[in-house]
Amino acid sequence: MEEKASLQKLNSRLEEYVLGVNGLEEAKLAAEQELETIRLRMQQDLDATKARLTKELEETRKKLDNEMDLNSRLQVLEQEQYKELVKFRSQQTEFEEVKVLVETLKVQLNREKINAESVKVTLSEQSTLFASAQQRVKELEREVRSHVSSLSDSTLELEELRKKSSEFDATREVEITKIRHEFTTKYQESQSQWIKDTDERLQSMETEVRGHYVKVSTSLETQLVDVRMELEATKKELDRTTTEFEESLKERQSLTEKVAQLERVYCEERTKSTKERKSYEETMERFRSSKLSKEVEFNELMDVKIALDAEIMKYRRILDRETSRVAEASRVVKVIMTKAVSPPPKAKISRKRKMENNAETGTKRTTAA
Known part of the structure; x- marks a missing residue:
């Protein structure tokens, strides 16, 4: 009877142990399911972050290239x-x-006008000097013609400057079109190359992440397999002998530690x-x-470009105003030449020669420049 009672106690203890082992197996299955759900969530998070990073990297790369x-084009x-x-x-x-x-x-020319008016008063006394005065007037006409020719040359130069500015505008537009074509x-090319590089990087990252999680999962699976093997071994030992109950308790503690x-x-x-x-x-x-x-x-940089374009337009307007002013001055000189044909007085011939010499030197300097 005592043996039967002891056997019943052992059987009850074994049943309790089996129930505890079954509870541990259920806990392990729940832990495995949680691991699977966590793995899926991490994979989804990685996919979302990869897509977002690729989009933002593409946008930043495009803007940096632009x-x-x-x-470079603005500097040129x-x-x-x-x-x-x-x-x-x-x-x-x-x-x-x-x-x-x-x-x-x-x-x-104004001074010559005044002198001509004074000469009209003293014309009766200076009839002998009329021939020399006519020669002097011819010389003055030649000088005025030379000045008029210099003015016409300056107007031609201004027209050439206008043509050059228009040609510069045309060349600049052509260069801008070329720059746009080259830029596209x-x-x-850079976009295709960058897409290839990003694909390679993403593939390498995916392989690394997959390898890492495969290693972790394999290690966990191996540990679970080891635990299951140990549980089977403990079951066999319990079936064989009842004397090794304390050792089974120790193994149970080791299993809890592993969990x-x-x-x-x-x-x-x-x-x-x-x-x-x-x-x-x-x-x-970042x-x-x-x-x-x-x-x-x-x-x-765009603000600087706009300011430069405004300065160029300002200089072009100044050129147009100066050309119109030169045209008016040449017209006034022609009118004065038609009026100033009378001879100068005798007392002011030396002073006029000095002024003419000064004018000649001025015209020579301008032609040399």
Whole structure:
């Protein structure tokens, strides 16, 4: 009877142990299901982050390429505009010198008018000097013709400058079209190359992530297989002998420790995934800040370009005004030449010769320049 009671106690203990083992197996199955769900969630998060990163990288790459090409083209255009401005300033100085000469000629012609009026009063006394006065008038006419020719040359130069400016505008438009064509071709090539590189990088990242998770899953599966084998071994030992009950309890403790270890590994993997997600978000924030800075630089360069175009238009308007002013001055000189044909007085011949010499030296300087 005592043996039967002891056997019943052992059977009850064995049943309790089997129930505990079944509970452990159910807990393991639940843990495996949770691991599968966590793995699927992590895979979905990785896919979403990959798609978002690819889109943002494509946008930043496009904007960076556009900004680099625009910066290079703007530098070339600024250099060309600076050269044209230097030429225009030199031509403007020459035009101012011509204007000063025209004003001196106007003053001389006014003086000649006054002298002619005084000569009309003293014409009866200076009949003997009429021939010399006529020669002097002819010389003055020659000088005035030379001045008129210099003025016509200056007007021709201004017309040539206009033609050059129009040609420059045409060449600039042609260059801009070429630049746009080159930019589109380069952009397509760089985009195709960048797509290839990103595909390769994504494939390498996918292979690395898959390998990492495959390793983790295989290690967990091997551990689970080991635990199952140990459980089967414990069952066989319980069936064989009842004396090794204490050893089975020890093995149960080892199994609980292994389950706790698996839970710790799972927590560590979860923390690693969160850290990687944070690093991805930080890189995205850096890309966004760099994109904003590049957009600000592009807007500043466009403002500089607009200011340069406004200066060029201002200089063209100044050229048009000066050409119209020169045309009016030449017309006034022609009118004065038609009126000033009378001889000068005797007392002011030396002073007129000095003025003529000064005018001749001025015309020579302008022609040399």
